[in-house]
Amino acid sequence: MCEQCGCQSPQPGGKAAEKNPKTMLLEVNRRLLAANDKQAAANRRLAEEKLGAVVINLISSPGGGKTTLLAATIDRLAGRRKIGVLEGDIETERDAERLRAHGIPVVALTTGGACHLDAPLVNRGLQQLAAKEDRLDLVFIENVGNLVCPATFDLGEHYRVVLLSVPEGSDKPAKYPRAFLTSQVFLVSKTDLLPHFDFSLDEVRQDALGINPDLKILPLAAKDGVGLDAWLAWLETLFP
Ligand SMILES: Nc1nc2c(ncn2[C@@H]2O[C@H](COP(=O)(O)OP(=O)(O)OP(=O)(O)O)[C@@H](O)[C@H]2O)c(=O)[nH]1
Numbered sequence: 001m002c003e004q005c006g007c008q009s010p011q012p013g014g015k016a017a018e019k020n021p022k023t024m025l026l027e028v029n030r031r032l033l034a035a036n037d038k039q040a041a042a043n044r045r046l047a048e049e050k051l052g053a054v055v056i057n058l059i060s061s062p063g064g065g066k067t068t069l070l071a072a073t074i075d076r077l078a079g080r081r082k083i084g085v086l087e088g089d090i091e092t093e094r095d096a097e098r099l100r101a102h103g104i105p106v107v108a109l110t111t112g113g114a115c116h117l118d119a120p121l122v123n124r125g126l127q128q129l130a131a132k133e134d135r136l137d138l139v140f141i142e143n144v145g146n147l148v149c150p151a152t153f154d155l156g157e158h159y160r161v162v163l164l165s166v167p168e169g170s171d172k173p174a175k176y177p178r179a180f181l182t183s184q185v186f187l188v189s190k191t192d193l194l195p196h197f198d199f200s201l202d203e204v205r206q207d208a209l210g211i212n213p214d215l216k217i218l219p220l221a222a223k224d225g226v227g228l229d230a231w232l233a234w235l236e237t238l239f240p
């Protein structure tokens with residue numbers, strides 16, 4: 001269990017739960033997650049009905065390359081797709097400022113300690129975007145840098161995208177499977193660094209597909225643009 005936020009996948013309760021503090025805690029977590037899921041469903045409706053937007057939740061470890069990828073994506077889609085961003089961080093608006101400089105609406109969601117975003121916080125962000133914008137094609141949610149807890153919380157996204165950067169190592173899908181199990185797209189980021197690390201693209205592909213055979217895997221380097229075309233082509237499939 002994450003000691004900071006207490007998030008954990010729910011387990012069934014039952015009679016024993018009434019007296020056992022550990023199972024009581026699990027029951028509280030289950031109810032919190034159920035409330036979160038209800039809000040997430042409302043968030044999806046809000047994004048669709050008020051903004052007409054597809055919502056994408058980006059998950060990675062700290063420094064995995066989420067903001068750099070978003071900046072490159074915004075630049076490449078400028079004039080073609082209207083983008084808004086909900087920028088999640090524990091502290092500071094630094095990433096939000098980085099993306100505002102690219103000329104799009106960004107709402108900073110600062111958790112003040114929690115290691116993941118949840119659906120109520122995202123609802124506030126979506127409301128703020130909807131107050132500023134009539135329509136958006138895409139809303140990206142940059143989750144707090146963490147490969148564990150964000151994988152448990154539905155935010156109301158339509159798609160979940162997990163990034164794993166080359167310096168983190170190709171063993172990570174096997175060790176942190178939930179993020180890969182619950183995502184539709186897996187971006188192997190910072191591939192320009194492949195010559196400097198013992199990262200195996202074969203291993204990472206095999207392990208990730210073993211966890212989730214439907215995962216679309218796209219290696220890319222947002223810094224030099226290699227692989228971005230395939231990512232942008234996938235984004236365009238969301239607008240038939
Ligand atoms: N070599 C290389 N470095 C990259 C690439 N993408 C991002 N970086 C660097 O990786 C570092 C972290 O990138 P960010 O985009 O800030 O990562 P993040 O996932 O948004 O980080 P948090 O929001 O703190 O979790 C920065 O120094 C980037 O310049 C890439 O494709 N290649």
Ligand SMILES: [Mg+2]
Nearest residue numbers: 066067095142
């Ligand atoms: Mg960032």
